[in-house]
Amino acid sequence: MQLKLESLEYQEQAIQSVVKVFEGNTRNTFDNATSEGIRSNFSDISSQELQQNIKSVADENGILPENIHLNDEAELSIEMETGTGKTLVYIKTIYELFKHYNFTKFIILVPSVAIREGVRASFQNFGTQLENIYGLKPNVFEYDSKRLSKVSNFIEDQHPQVMIMTLASFNSEDKILNQAQREDLFNNIPFIEAIGRTRPIIIMDEPQEGMDTENSVKQISKLNPLCKIRYSATHKLVKNLIYRLTPYDSYKNGLVKKIEVLTVTEKNDEASLKIELSDIQNKSIPQVKLKAWVQNNSTGKIEFKVSPWLKEGDNLGAKTNNPSYNNYKIDRIFKSLKTGKWSVVFSNGAEIFEKQIAGNxxxxxxxxxxxxxxxxxxxxxxxxxxxxxxxxxxxxxxxxxxxxxxxxxxxxxxxxxxxxxxxxxxxxxxxxxxxxxxxxxxxxxxxxxxxxxxxxxxxxxxxxxxxxxxxxxxxxxxxxxxxxxxxxxxxxxxxxxxxxxxxxxxxxxxxxxxxxxxxxxxxxxxxxxxxxxxxxxxxxxxxxxxxxxxxxxxxxxxxxxxxxxxxxxxxxxxxxxxxxxxxxxxxxxxxxxxDKVLFKKNPSDDVQKAFKKFWKAMAKKTDYSIAFDEDQLIVNAVERINKITIPDYVIEASSHFVKEFTEGGREDDFAGSETVKQKAVFTPLDLVEEISENTGLSYTTLFEIIKKIDNHQEWVKNPPRFIHEVSGIIKDVELNEMLRKIEYNVNGDEFPFNFKDFEKNIDAKQYVDTPRKGVFDKMLIDSDVERRFSENADGDSEVVCFIKLPNWYKIKTPIGDYEPDFGLVMKRKELKTGAENEFYFVIETKGTNDINDKKALTESEVYKIKCALKHFASIGVEVQYKAPVKEYTYFKTEVEKTVSV
The missing domain is CATH 3.40.50 (Rossmann fold)
Incomplete structure (x- = not known):
């Protein structure tokens, strides 16, 4: 049996996010990446360009600036929920980085044997399938201090090398890699130094497991990484976050299993099992000491220990730093006349007694x-x-x-x-x-x-x-x-x-x-x-x-x-x-x-009748076709490429004469500086090959574009930067051309009318009551925007009915299925005749009303919205599509523009 390799959109997004960070980097060759017999990873993009790429990728992935934790270190963070294929993502990222930039030296740093074995098994399980895709089989091995010949191969070989290491293999000075006095040194230098000269890209798997301690940071720095890429679901330290897949996103999109929590404790067992009445002090005001689970502020560990003296009104959650006890406010401390025993009564009704111990x-x-x-x-x-x-x-x-x-x-x-x-x-x-x-x-x-x-x-x-x-x-x-x-x-x-x-x-x-x-x-x-x-x-x-x-x-x-x-x-x-x-x-x-919540159909005949008519109008399925106008693509691309300006690539030489060193630093005389413009050597074929890999355009089309470019002087200033900007322009033009030429046609199939009472295991935050105009008495919601829209729609006198569209109502697009949010029927009366007309709407709610708001919308969301516009236009004029919509008042304003009565 062999696990089958899948191509999953969210995994590809995480992989390409890393690849894009290095856009503009010169492709590694024997000439630029080999020195004194050591093959290294070579990078010539500046720190500023790297920072700009990081911000651009994070923005594209919808990460808010305050969550990026931007800094000037060559370090990236990828956050993926457990169970979504994090290991496979970084393995495929290694293949992609070699494909795009010819990077050859990679170290996968793991904190434990269990993780190391998981990584090793993943390479073994998917190796043949990846080789079929990439035409490549990297040399993957586990570091072993008894097999240093493999480390030598890692240092010297031009073929892609992946070394899997634990922190323990080099985290102290006496480890073999760090030893400077050995007979089997590499070129008379410690192996750790030789590895450092390869400028490896370090994949940090679960870095929160000991990789951020002072000693670990010091030891990892000896490896002199070109870049460190952190992968985890539970980062403690985040640097340059470029991709995030939250538990909610994973759960909502069916990327992981659904979760059932099956409890086996009795009600109020939290009081009897988790809290003990340890001591009583009966002076003017009775006080008690409770043994409970206390969270240590510095270590985060939770220990079963005795609290300080507590009185009526104290909140056990605050006193123990444990949020599980937030509902345990002491209401009463008293001694029973009947039993003669002390007890503590909490605000949630739980009660514990003197000499009562934790259960068995x-x-x-x-x-x-x-x-x-x-x-x-x-x-x-x-x-x-x-x-x-x-x-x-x-x-x-x-x-x-x-x-x-x-x-x-x-x-x-x-x-x-x-x-x-x-x-x-x-x-x-x-x-x-x-x-x-x-x-x-x-x-x-x-x-x-x-x-x-x-x-x-x-x-x-x-x-x-x-x-x-x-x-x-x-x-x-x-x-x-x-x-x-x-x-x-x-x-x-x-x-x-x-x-x-x-x-x-x-x-x-x-x-x-x-x-x-x-x-x-x-x-x-x-x-x-x-x-x-x-x-x-x-x-x-x-x-x-x-x-x-x-x-x-x-x-x-x-x-x-x-x-x-x-x-x-x-x-x-x-x-x-x-x-x-x-x-x-x-x-x-x-x-x-x-905790099952029952969703019942609205009993109103008017609501159900209107909804059936509405569904018949919008249930038509469509197929799309795409035709490229290659000539127009070339014209548009050339027009924008000819406007590219590249800053001069310069080297600065400056001179300072040091006069003397003082306690405050040093004194010197500045003798002047000069800058020299640099020119690059490259061939047009290299340019075509790189752009073709980045955009998917054929060599023939790219030669036509290049023949029409007239800003040749910009090419030679900085070819990688030029390729980066040209690739971005062409991909944008391709996308716009695809949108311009995409056509939707009704295919004769329909979405079934399959609406009946149903139950869901959800909490109150995941639905809103819609008893008046909802097709069901409750509406499923994913956000506060959807909650407010549902509440406003349910209270609007002009609304006949509305529904949160089921997740099986999908519109096909070239970049994946699209699921709109709401369907709504509105009735308006003509002033002259008094006749009432029904109007049908499909609405996409977002955190913005502006389709050009790149902070609130990703490129894929914008693209899918624009495809949906064409889909609804093709099924007839009865259904109007409004997107994006943040406030219900904005939706009503848009209605005024398009509905005349």
Missing amino acids: LENIWALQLEWLIHRHFQKSQKLKVKGIKCLSLIFIDKVANYMGDDPKIKNLFAEKYKQVYPDYHNGENPAEEQIRNIQGYYFAQKSSGEFADNEGGVKQQKQIYDAILRDKEDILQFGDKVANKIEFIFSHSALGVGWDNPNVFNIATLNTTYSETKKRQEIGRGLRICVNDKGERNYDESTVEDPERINQLTVIPNETYETFVTQYQEEIKSIYGDANAGAGMTHNHKGKDE
Whole structure:
């Protein structure tokens, strides 16, 4: 089995964002990138040009200036939600950087063995497919201090080299790479210095995992990188952010699994399990000390510890720095006359008593495992017919509870597996051998043979290690003849970052302490879209309901839903400034749905009648055709290219005579300076080849353009800069020409009329009540702009009905399907005759009313809007398309311009 390589639009956008940062750079050759036997990455774009490219790319990707964290370091940040293919993105970026600029030296820096193995496996899985696409197979190897010949090849070879390294391989002076006194030095210099002379591009995978410490920054600087590119879903330090794919974007667009949080705690268990009444002080004002989960300001770790003295009115969330307790304000501290016991009553109704201790977590673990196994079997039976194997992942608190003398969790799992198994297998009982075979684990093991609660050594458990980390594809196969029968994977912290599997459908977190692992990391182990036994990804249709969904991840924590989501949203807010940037979550408590929201059709006959007529008008499907007027493209391109002016490329020589050095610095005399204009040497064929690669135009067309260019003096000033500007002009002209010539025609098909009552597992922020004019009594919304539009439309006397269009109403465009936001029917009365006419509108809401607002709209959004204008024009005059629209008042103003009564 081999995982199939896909071409996904969002991944290509992330890849090309990095490529564009280097636009204007001269292509590397043997002559400009080789010196003294060392082949290096060569760059001649200035810091200012790099900064301008970074700002331009970030702006194109819709990143606000304050979020870029712009600085003058050659360092880029790519932020992608876990499970969206970050590793594959940077691997393909390596291929693209070689293709465009002939960069040949790359180092992938990883913080752990788990991540290193994931990277290595990705190169292995996709290597042949990438070779078929790029006609290239780079030399990829893991750094090994015992095989320095590979490092020598990395330094000398002109063929693309990719070295995968951990920080530990060079993070101290005594490491072999740093040693200056050895018999096997490279050209009598330490290997670290020789590597530095290659000016490698460093890919930093999960840099927040120790790569930004003072020592790490110092050691990485010895590698003398041409550029550092940071990839993570959870950046702590952001520099020059050029691309961001948020959890919300991933979730909304179906790029990751949907999430169900299945809680197994009783109501108010947060008080009984998470808080203890530790001490009471009864003076003039009663005070208490509570033992609770306190977050350390400096380390961010959460510890179960005793609070300072608290009185009535104190908020436990503020006192513990833990937002989970924000609803725990002390209302009353008193001693009962009946029982003689002290108790504390909180504002949310929870109450804890003197000498009451935290509950027995083994009971919670048992219930977590029971529901995990239930969900596992439910999903396994549904997925098996599609050739998809279901895996479940269990995070445990400490290894001893699975591998020790008293393996509580292992015993509980076997007990619950035997209990649940017959319900899904015609009353049959599982064999002991079967229970053993379906369990896999990944725990670090010391050389002494003892298992540890951290990563450390892995050689001693090689068989399980290989099965889970190295043989990721084998674990996806199932059947009687398959050797790898693992379905349930037990792990400690070592799988917290760097490992995931597309077919993890269930995750349980069995911890005796409040989880210090980031919620996004916990969830991230199972977010990838699943694959079948042929290696093909299986996506859900956008209209699928929750019970039929394939890509559904169930998370089973041992804390309340409110605690879990609060922590998740706090993490999202700290990164994005908005808690709503995170993925939505379905909440099930002990397996029962409690938060389903029912969307009912408006009972008004007028509304439903008007909507059916409206839908008939807009349901027509179209196809598009594109025809290029090559002559016009050439004319337009030449006209704009001839206006290009390139600043002179100069070198400055200046002279200073140093008179003396003082405590305040130095004194010198400036003797003058001179600048010398430089001219480049190049051939027209090189120019044609570069522009053709950047734009897709044929050599024949480009020769016609070049023959008509008359500003030859600009070429020689700075050819890479000239190529960069010409390529941008041609791509813009191509886009405009495509828009000018694209034609939409009705193809005879129609979108079905498929509207009935439905339920969704969403919270109140994701819908708005529309009882008067909505086709349904509630409207799904994605933003505050959509909320305000819905509220205004529902209160407008001229509106007959309106609807948030379903996500299966898609308009085809050359750059992907487009989904407009709202459909609306308006009725107006003629003043002269008194007759009423209905008018039909489709509206695209955005954060602007101006289609030329590049801050609010990306190029693809503008292009799709312009294509939609042509689509609606082709289906008839009945439906008017308004885009972009920010305020409802602006929409009404536009209506006045186009509707006459």
